[in-house]
Amino acid sequence: MLDSLITVAFCISTAFTLLIFLLPSQYASKRSSDPNAPKTTAQILVLGDIGRSPRMQYHALSVAKHGGQVEIIGYHESEVHPEIASHPRISIVPLPPHPACLQTSNKILFLLFGPLKVLFQIGCLWWTLAYRTKAVKWVIVQNPPSIPTLAIASLVCFLRHTNLLIDWHNFGYTILALKLGDAHPLVRLSKWYEKKFGQYATAHLCVTNAMATVLKEEFGLRAPILPLHDRPADHFQPILDDDVRREFLLLLPETESVRPLIQSNDLRVLVSSTSWTADEDFSLLIDALVRYSNLAETMNPDLPPVLAIITGKGPQKEMYLNQIAELEKAGKLRKATIRTAWLTMQDYARLLASAALGVSLHTSSSGVDLPMKVVDMFGAGLPVVGWNRFPAWPELVTEGRNGRGFGSAEELVDQLVELFGDSSKLETLRAGAREESSRRWDGEWDPVAGKLLGLI
Structure with a gap:
């Protein structure tokens, strides 16, 4: 009996010790006398193709322009903004693509493959945010996609003492409803999920005043909600001739x-x-x-x-x-x-x-x-x-x-x-x-x- 108790205690102690050692490192704000030190550090998370996410690229360029150090985390599938590729304060951390076998437009197969795809993304996001990259002051998350991005980012930010900033482009549950219908249980669950994990953000950005109203009144978010309308980058210019x-x-x-x-x-x-x-x-x-x-x-x-x-x-x-x-x-x-x-x-x-x-x-x-x-x-x-x-x-x-x-x-x-x-x-x-x-x-x-x- 005593041997069994000792074995159980040893296992629990070992598991607890491994958990402590495996926790991601925390962000520690340090003042530096180096004039070249970044004014802030940020990760920009896009669970999609970075090249097809112009707004998140503009965030990165703006942070870097004002003296911050930026990592863009996402799928590196297409061409990014030329300044992104050459800027010394911006780096890209590519996410591994999900297996092609999990892609389908079939509604029934989507319900089967969807959870498998999410499990794969959970593993990739956790490993990248918690271990492949250093702790930063801010994590800026594009939403949607919401699942599993908001949950993983919220947990990592909590463990790393990092500020979470959600940039709302739309709502994940309304996009899911286009495929499954408004009354589907997964759509209702997705809406609850976005409301729940939205509560853990330090602040929110959104693309319209109308969206800010929904986030405040319907989602009940208490952190600052700041409308930030999209504007064009400098390479979009009229040609008068x-x-x-x-x-x-x-x-x-x-x-x-x-x-x-x-x-x-x-x-x-x-x-x-x-x-x-x-x-x-x-x-x-x-x-x-x-x-x-x-x-x-x-x-x-x-x-x-x-x-x-x-x-x-x-x-x-x-x-x-x-x-x-x-x-x-x-x-x-x-x-x-x-x-x-x-x-x-x-x-x-x-x-x-x-x-x-x-x-x-x-x-x-x-x-x-x-x-x-x-x-x-x-x-x-x-x-x-x-x-x-x-x-x-x-x-x-x-x-x-x-x-x-x-x-x-x-x-x-x-x-x-x-x-x-x-x-x-x-x-x-x-x-x-x-x-x-x-x-x-x-x-x-x-x-x-x-x-x-x-x-x-």
Whole structure:
């Protein structure tokens, strides 16, 4: 009996000792006499592709610009901002990609593979945040995705005495509801999870005033909630010279079939960026272009032909490309050409500045987030038409000044016909978009996040 008790005590003591030794190191604030020492240290956590998370990259650049040391933790799958790659105060800590076998668009398999994917992510996040990296003063977490990011980040920040700052881009549970439905138990659990772990943050940033209201009133968050609207980076700039814009378009491989029309200025270039996911119904634009083509052929021959260049990657892309090919074969897009492209960051910025009109199909799962693509379009001086049936839309677009809204394919067709049929109306919107382009990220970030992080 005594031997058994001694064995149990030894096991408990050993386990407790291992636990103590395996706890992640804690952050200790130290004043340094070194003038080159960072003013603060931060980790920026993106449970997604860093290159496709512009706002989190802008956070990193702003922290580094003001003297902080930054690590960006996330999937390193595509090109990042050029200054990110070269900045001496910024480093990238890549997360290992999850196994391809856990990816599925099937609803039933999603319920099976989802938990396995989460377990894999839990292990990767815990190891990276707790052991692969040193303790820092701030961890800035992009939300969504919420699961398992918020839980792991909250625990690590607690153990390391680190401040947790959640940057709310949207709500994870509303995006999950697009796939499973609002009433699904997993959606309700996800909402509870976001509310619960949101309570552990030191402070919150969010993309709209409307979202700040939801976080305060519905989520009941008590820590400071600071709206921080998205603004374009410096590489998005208007191109005022028509010849420069035309020359750039002529160099794009996607314009090869319509180059004579570009040369004669008889073509209108429309640009849309999409993640090819369920929260952006791309069929709206396809339907609108089919109707526009029909009107231009039969009832209004003065309407110019349109080239629609669609950028982005995502799961539904092939489905829509097949649909477009069938419409072209049936002769329903004679006055509208649709091309897809994947461009460098610099070429994407030049494309926006060279186009005639931008289109946003973002429908907002929560009603209180905003599409970053429209911010980039305004940065390049490009007027926008976009889906406007959600409350936060007026925080970004001023109707009739820098853009217009629509709520159906029919309304989108009406906008295209009016703007492409009357160049003066399009130029009025372009003037408003160029005025909007003067509002930049630094002017928004410095007095909000910069002050919060002690850098301003």
